[in-house]
Amino acid sequence: MTATLTDDEVGKTVVDAEGKELGIVAKVENGRASVDPNPSIAEQLLASLGVEGEDDEDYVVTEDMLDSVGEEIVLRGNL
Template sequence: MCAQFTEDDEGKRIVNADGDEVGIVQSVEGGTVHVDPDPGMTDTIKSRLGWGDADEETYRLDEENVESITDDEIQLVRL
């Protein structure tokens, strides 16, 4: 999917392919989504999303990692 992010996506839950919440959309700036990750998210998932720097408060979500966008959530592809 070629995700098209808008400001309407702010506040949506980010869920993995199994439906588990991994974060919340903090902001959308210029079509780029910034995610506040769930504190329980594993380092493996963070690594696969390219979120390696543990000092960040929010992380950029790349379009290629998005399977679908609904009114309530953004679902990630199976990692």
Template sequence: MPSKVSEDEVGKDVVDAQGDQVGIVSAVKHGTAHVDPEPGITDKIRTTLGWEDTDEEDYPLQEEAIDTITDDEIRLESGL
């Protein structure tokens, strides 16, 4: 079972089970990470500075889809 999603995850890469990046965590709202699948340089700077921002292209990441959370990334379960 992965750790709970917290504000510390903002800016982390989200990778699939093979290690391929699928986006970055743009915000955490009510314990749910929101992922920007196509972050631009502005998005990366915002998250690096800790400025949360979501838009209609971001999607919520269900906790059941998370395999592990490390200092650098959120790795998704295989088979998704």
């Protein structure tokens, strides 16, 4: 079963299979998350409040790249 991405994931930390922090979810749209690899404190605060936003340095994570979604989003190890 594939994990799904919803607006509830905005502000969550994204980590790789080894637990290395890769950034935070800035926006979710159509099963794709925009992940900010270097969020400012203001961006982290806004994301924690559920305010979506994205910028040029964000990268995209799709549902087929996910291992699990919980307190943090964990990517599969074989990407």
